[in-house]
Amino acid sequence: MRLLLALMLSICIPAFAQADKHDTHTSHSAAKAEAPLSDGLVKKVDKAAGEVVIQHGPLDSIGMPPMTMAFGVADRAWLGKLKAGDKIRFAAEMKGGNAIVSRYELAK
Numbered sequence: 480m481r482l483l484l485a486l487m488l489s490i491c492i493p494a495f496a497q498a499d500k501h502d503t504h505t506s507h508s509a510a511k512a513e514a515p516l517s518d519g520l521v522k523k524v525d526k527a528a529g530e531v532v533i534q535h536g537p538l539d540s541i542g543m544p545p546m547t548m549a550f551g552v553a554d555r556a557w558l559g560k561l562k563a564g565d566k567i568r569f570a571a572e573m574k575g576g577n578a579i580v581s582r583y584e585l586a587k
């Protein structure tokens with residue numbers, strides 16, 4: 480199994496890198512320049528309000544100490560993916576006076 484996985488990875492990664500370079504080079508570079516990811520725990524998802532309540536650690540990017548608060552999201556589709564209890568790593572930014580999640584990934 481381990482050998483098979485290594486084989487699959489060696490095939491998939493170059494293909495992915497190639498596609499990435501062609502299709503999303505500009506946005507990918509921009510994302511890299513964003514704030515580092517901070518730890519967060521999803522407490523509640525409010526699809527109607529377009530918000531997700533996150534218990535978060537310090538957010539240096541927007542000068543915030545640890546707290547639990549509501550964030551908007553850069554992509555509303557994320558509200559359908561996140562659920563209470565999810566541990567995430569995310570970047571926050573201020574947009575129109577509101578703090579939003581600009582990107583995130585599920586934490587292990």
Ligand SMILES: [Cu+2]
Pocket residue numbers: 535543544545546547548
């Ligand atoms: Cu906060």
